[in-house]
Amino acid sequence: MTSYLWKLLSDAPVENVEQLIDLLLGNRGISSNKEPFFSPRLPEPLLFGQEKISRFKDLVFSAVRDNLPIIIHGDYDVDGICGTALLWEAIYFGLNYKNVIPFIPDRFDDGYGLSTDSLEKITSKYKRGLLITNDCGIASISQVEKAKKLGFNVVITDHHQQAKQLPSADLVVWTDQLCGAGIAWLLSQSLEVMDGFWGLDLACLATIADVAMLVGMNRALVWHGLNALSATTRPGLQALFQLCELKAPLSVYDVGWIIAPRLNACGRMEGAYDALRLLCTRHTGQAQELARYLDLLNRERQELTKKMFEHAKGQVASPKERRIIVVGHETYHEGVIGLVAGKLVREFYRPSFVVACDNSGLAKGSARSISAFDVARALSQLSDILEGYGGHPMAAGFSLRKENIKVLSDRLEELGQKGLREQDLVPILNIDACVPFSLLDWGLLKALGKLEPFGQGNPEPNFLVRGLKVVDIKLIGSHNDHLKLKLSDSEEASFNIVDAVGFGLGSLYGQIHPGCLVDAVFNLQENVWQGNKALQLKISDLKLASADSL
Missing domain, CATH: 3.10.310.30 (Diaminopimelate Epimerase; Chain A, domain 1)
Known part of the structure; x- marks a missing residue:
């Protein structure tokens, strides 16, 4: 009935919550040392090595001593904007050095990264200094060479795929285990001028927005950073949260699907400087104005994307x-x-x-x-x-x-x-475990919460329950493209009924009807409606119980 190929990751029997949590950890490659997963420690700058950290500090402090301009060259997406903000703030406020300039390339005029056009803009205004890239530059071989010849010291900080040849920069700080802003946060911390938790809000925001793997260091940044982001004192983010009616504690969904698109819309539709200004402003009035403007740009972006997608499908x-x-x-x-x-x-x-x-x-x-x-x-x-x-x-x-x-x-x-x-x-739908219906309760939901934050590398668990009886089914949504169901594990429909919702599964209506037995793959979630809380199954896929599901 759908095109997914179901793949059961473990067929081990599950009888209680403790067994299920161990199984979920095993599916994610965690079988012995579980402490770093449940209580991750923030990474430290020395993970790049003492030599690189000392070199970075020497280059920054030398530029400050000689009163040379320090240009922070970022990127026009959320990761690059956040990384630029972190490095700029650490130097401007932390070192109290005002000759530091953020530069975000224009997608349409300059292209991506440290391009020939962006370098020309910089070198036409500044004849020498320190050029630090963030979230770009690892492939800018000729541009770095030119900048060096013109008298710039160059630091490349990036996480994108390396080529065989690296740029001849004074320093290259590269890892694919962090996003650009994660690298920027650690380098900012190495200057030892800001509080240890300063900047975690932006590092977390960028890590989620860049859809980084939420394992290892990234998990630690988001695990700690969501609290920092929820309690941020940045007027721009506060204004954006208020505009979007978001309340603490923020979730990965809030950041990835509500906040990040509005920040990204700026660089997609025009120049990205207003998104940078929103992150860095200390003025409430400007923050509210920028938040409204980014929200407007995002609405335009949504409409444009919809029209282009329909045209592209036709091709x-x-x-x-x-x-x-x-x-x-x-x-x-x-x-x-x-x-x-x-x-x-x-x-x-x-x-x-x-x-x-x-x-x-x-x-x-x-x-x-x-x-x-x-x-x-x-x-x-x-x-x-x-x-x-x-x-x-x-x-x-x-x-x-x-x-x-x-x-x-x-x-x-x-x-x-x-x-x-x-x-x-054929898209594969990974299923963590086949579980008994009786296991679906608030105790399980609480235990699953300890596995958060979910994302790439640590997906929200998918469960399978076989032979559920459809008590009720109806179409919902403005285009009738979603399903709302009531499911039961019993032939007696008055027992053990749970609500379920299937987004994008409206095409199944008419093929599944009350009285059918179905196998359902789902996430277990809490649904809050008009102040009332209830367990809900968020359906990933449904198949008739008689079908060969696996």
Whole structure:
């Protein structure tokens, strides 16, 4: 009835909550030392090594001593904006050094990262100084070389995929275990001028927004940082929380789906400086004005994304016959092509490349992928037709001449035909455990709370219960695309009834009706409505109990 392939991660029998929690930890690779997971410790700057930390401090303090400009070159997404804010504040306020300048490239004029255009803007105004990148720069070989020749000391801080050659910077601080702002937070801490918990709000915000793996150091930043973010004293974030009617304690969902899109909208629709100003302002009036403006930009972004996605879907002919989706159009807005690519992946479960063309003949693209296809590696094999590229296995950006789009599509399809099997193109629904209905109570929900925060690398547990009786089912939502159900484990519908909701499962209505027995995969959640609390199953997928589910 749906296209998911169900995969049960463990078939071990579960009789109580303690067994289930141990099973969940085992599914996440945690079997012996559980203390770092349940009480994670914040990382320290020395994880980069004493030599790198000493070099970073020497470069910063030397620039301060010589009264040289320090330029913090970030990126236009939430990660880059937060990292820029952290480094700028640590130097401007912590060191009380005012000759430090944040620089956020313009997506449309400068392109991504430490580009030739962004470097020209910097060097036209500053003839020498210290240039620190954050969330970019690891692939800027020629730009770093030029900056060095012009008299700049250069520090690269980045987490994006490294190439074989590293830039000839004075210092490269790189790890793929933290996002850009996580690196910036640790380097700021190394200056020893700010409180140990200062900046955790932004490090947490960026880690969630960048969809980083919430394991290890990232888990620690978010585990501690959600409290810091909930209690932030930044007027801009407070104004955004108030506008969005968010109350403490904040959740990963609040940050990733409500706050981050509004901050990202600024860099997607125009320049990202207003998002940086919102994070750094100390004035309530300015904060409220910026929050309203970012919210307006986000509404425009949502409408534009919706229209572009519908157009892009119309370009996808016979998706099942192709391994890779490539679409493009001269009307596409460069700022949201990544969002459209992500929607195409969710719609067709194919690696998707969306290209925006301009009148100059240069096209810029964004790619999103599935686990079986590394888009960054694929682009590296097509470097001969690309003007530039970079990213991660699951997401990447690139540019090329407009006349090469067809060649790009054909060669990507060749890579897809060679590297992707039919089974790779079926989305897998991982199920942690098959559990008895009797285990679904408030005690289990409380125990599951200790596994939070959930995210990449530590997903919210999916459970399977077989043979549930459908007591009631109806369509909900403005487009009738969601299901609301009442489910029971008993033939007697008056016993053990639980509410359930299936977002996006409206197409199953009519195939499932009261009296049916179903197998349900779900997350266990608390639902609050008009002050009343109740357990609820958030359905990931449903199949008739007679069907071969696994």
